[in-house]
Every structure is written in C-alpha cells, then in structure tokens.
Amino acid sequence: MTKPNSTTALWLATLALMVMAAMSAAIHEAAKVAPVGQLVFWRSFAALLPIVSYVAIRGQLGTSLRTRYLHKHLIRGLLGCAVMFFSFISLAYLSVGMATALSYLAPMLSILAAMTLLRERPGALVFVGVALGFIGIVLMVYPSLVGDAVREGTLIGVAAGLAMAGTNALSRVQVKDLTRTDPPASIALSFAVICSIVGLATMAFGWAELDGRAFALLIGAGLLGGMGHVLMMEAVARAPVSLLAAYEYSGIVWAFLFDITLLGVALDAWSVAGALVVVSAAALVAYGQGRFSQRTARVAQAGE
Numbered sequence: 001m002t003k004p005n006s007t008t009a010l011w012l013a014t015l016a017l018m019v020m021a022a023m024s025a026a027i028h029e030a031a032k033v034a035p036v037g038q039l040v041f042w043r044s045f046a047a048l049l050p051i052v053s054y055v056a057i058r059g060q061l062g063t064s065l066r067t068r069y070l071h072k073h074l075i076r077g078l079l080g081c082a083v084m085f086f087s088f089i090s091l092a093y094l095s096v097g098m099a100t101a102l103s104y105l106a107p108m109l110s111i112l113a114a115m116t117l118l119r120e121r122p123g124a125l126v127f128v129g130v131a132l133g134f135i136g137i138v139l140m141v142y143p144s145l146v147g148d149a150v151r152e153g154t155l156i157g158v159a160a161g162l163a164m165a166g167t168n169a170l171s172r173v174q175v176k177d178l179t180r181t182d183p184p185a186s187i188a189l190s191f192a193v194i195c196s197i198v199g200l201a202t203m204a205f206g207w208a209e210l211d212g213r214a215f216a217l218l219i220g221a222g223l224l225g226g227m228g229h230v231l232m233m234e235a236v237a238r239a240p241v242s243l244l245a246a247y248e249y250s251g252i253v254w255a256f257l258f259d260i261t262l263l264g265v266a267l268d269a270w271s272v273a274g275a276l277v278v279v280s281a282a283a284l285v286a287y288g289q290g291r292f293s294q295r296t297a298r299v300a301q302a303g304e
Contacts, residue, residue, distance in 0.1 A: 009239030013248070016231035021254035023224035024096045025262055030217040031092035034210065037202025039088045039218065040081065044195035046222020047229065051192055054230040055185045064186040072178055076187065077194030079171040084195060086164035093157030095265045098140060100255035101275035102161030105133055106168040125284060132281035137162075139274030184233050192226070249279045 027039055055061050067073060090099040141158050178187050210218070252275060259265040 004238055006239045009235045009237075012231050012235035012238070014250075016228045016235060017248070017251040018254050019224050019231060020228040021096065021100070021251060021258050023221045023228060024091055024100065024255065025258040026217045026221040026224065027088055028091045028096050028099075028263065030214055030221065031088060033214045034208045034218065035202070035206070036085055036088050036092070037199050037205065038207045039199075039221075040084050040195055041199025041202070042218035043084065043088075043222045043225055044192050044199055046219050047192050047226030048189075048196070050223060050226035050230055051185075051188050054233075055189060058185065060183060060185050063183060064189050067182050067186060067190075069178065069181055072174065073182075073187070073190040074194065076171060076174040076178055077191050078198070079167055079174055080191045081195045081198045082167040083164055083171055086160045086167060089160035090157045090164055093153045094161065095259045095267065095271070096263065097252060097256040097259045097265075097267065097275055098271055099157065099161055100252055101136070101140070101278045102158065102165060103168065104249060104252075104278050104281075105137070105162065105165035106172065129281045129284035132284065133278050136274045136277030136279075136281060139277060140271055142274075143268060143270045184236070188229050188233065249283050252276075252279045 023043075027043065030039060052061070055064050087099070087103065090102060094102075137158070141154065143154075175187060208214075256267065256272070256275075259267060
C-alpha cells in the first residue's frame with residue numbers, strides 16, 4: 001500500500017507533465033514524415049516496455065492480465081485509440097502548446113455530457129468556465145479566419161483537437177467505470193495493447209519509410225508516453241485526484257517551453273491568449289465541479 005504524500009505526488013506529477021509534453025513534441029516532429037496510424041502503433045507498442053516493467057516490479061502482472069470485463073477494456077481501448085488518432089492529427093497541424101490547450105476542453109465536454117445524459121445541474125462557476133473555454137478557442141483560431149486566405153491547416157488541427165476532446169470525455173467515463181473493478185495498471189496495459197493492434201492494422205494503407213531520426217522520435221515518443229503514464233499513476237496513488245486534477249493544467253507551461261526552445265515555433269499573441277483562457281476556464285470548471293460534488297455528497301448524507 002502506497003503511503004499518501006502530497007509533496008512527492010506533485011513532484012511526480014510535474015515530471016509526468018514534462019515527459020508527456022516531450023512526447024507531444026516528438027510526435028509533432030515525427031508527424032512531418034509518418035502517417036497517423038504509424039505514429040499510433042509506435043507510440044503504443046514502445047510504451048509497453050515501461051508499462052510492463054512497472055507492473056512487473058509492482059508484482060501486479062498476474063492481476064493485470066486477468067479481468068472479467070474484457071468488453072469494457074475493448075470499448076475503452078477503442079475510445080482511447082480514437083483520442084490518440086485525433087490528438088496526433090492535431091499535433092501535426094498545430095503547435096504543441098495549442099494542441100495541449102485543446103485537450104483541456106475534455107473536462108468541460110464531460111460536464112455538458114453529464115448535464116445531458118445524467119441530468120446533473122452544476123453551479124454557475126461551471127457554466128462560466130465552459131463559456132470561457134469556447135471564447136478561448138475563438139481567440140486561438142481567430143488569426144486563421146482573417147486575412148487574404150484561411151489557414152486550412154490550423155482549422156484541421158483545431159477540428160481534430162475538438163474531436164479529441166469529445167472522444168476523451170467519453171473515454172474518461174469508461175475509465176471511471178473500469179476503475180471500480182480493475183486496477184489502473186490493467187487499464188493502461190490493455191489500452192497500449194489495443195492501440196498497438198489498431199495502429200498495426202493501418203499498415204495496409206501504407207506506412208512511410210523512416211530514417212534514423214524519425215524512427216528514434218517514434219520510439220522515444222512511445223517510451224516517454226509509457227513513462228508519463230507510470231509517473232502519473234504513482235502520483236495518483238499518493239494524493240487526492242482533486243489536487244492533481246487542478247495541477248494538471250500547469251502542463252501548458254511545459255508545452256509552450258518545448259515549442260519555443262526545442263521546436264522554434266513562433267507563438268502569436270492570439271494563440272497564447274486563447275490557450276491561457278482555455279486553461280483558466282478548465283481550472284475554473286474543475287473548481288466549480290469540485291464544489292458541486294461536495295454539495296451533492298452533503299445532500300445525499302442529509303437524506304440518509
């Protein structure tokens with residue numbers, strides 16, 4: 001049993017966010033030469049090494065390979081593959097910072113889904129956060145909509161980012177359901193295996209010939225992705241999810257740093273302003289949803 005330690009958890013989460021930002025930067029570069037299916041395969045297949053090693057060290061390999069809910073793992077794996085496909089398309093057309101900011105729309109879309117499907121009624125802060133999030137998206141795409149020509153690549157990237165956020169919202173619901181019966185390591189392992197199989201199937205549509213640099217980027221992205229997943233699982237084991245959920249939005253800082261220092265991406269004021277609005281909105285939604293959950297719990301206790 002891992003002892004709670006919020007300080008250690010935050011350090012682990014910081015390292016995880018840095019590693020995942022580095023993975024996104026590697027995918028951003030590899031996407032210039034490799035199709036999305038090839039990216040998905042190597043990102044998932046190479047991630048098996050750190051994930052399996054971690055599970056084996058924890059002595060959970062046996063339990064991770066057993067489940068009574070194979071169909072749920074399949075659904076979560078396919079949803080996760082869709083998230084990865086859309087995410088990599090977004091990274092192919094956008095900077096790492098912009099693509100990362102779009103991923104923060106997932107919690108907002110989860111709230112909207114809960115309102116529609118579960119008839120939840122969150123507080124005003126959540127509604128304000130959702131509205132701010134979409135204002136941030138408008139700011140990010142504004143430069144692409146003005147001038148002599150529309151920058152088609154940016155619009156494709158933003159559309160893929162929105163699709164990624166939507167499928168990620170559905171994937172989170174499935175993950176939440178699975179955590180009631182299966183350990184997180186089992187979910188991570190099945191996800192990597194399913195995405196590897198789906199990615200490999202795209203070989204039928206043609207893969208690119210890779211030089212040494214491109215191959216190293218793909219292997220590196222997979223290893224970094226697996227390491228990031230392991231680090232975040234260790235962080236979650238040591239601190240409340242509510243603490244880490246709010247802290248996760250600091251990942252935008254690392255994404256922008258990779259854009260500027262390693263990729264040499266020139267960030268315009270509109271993109272940065274829009275991304276910061278999206279991140280602020282996501283943090284506001286997390287805070288408002290936390291208050292909503294606490295209020296719901298108190299009402300439930302009062303009714304007992």
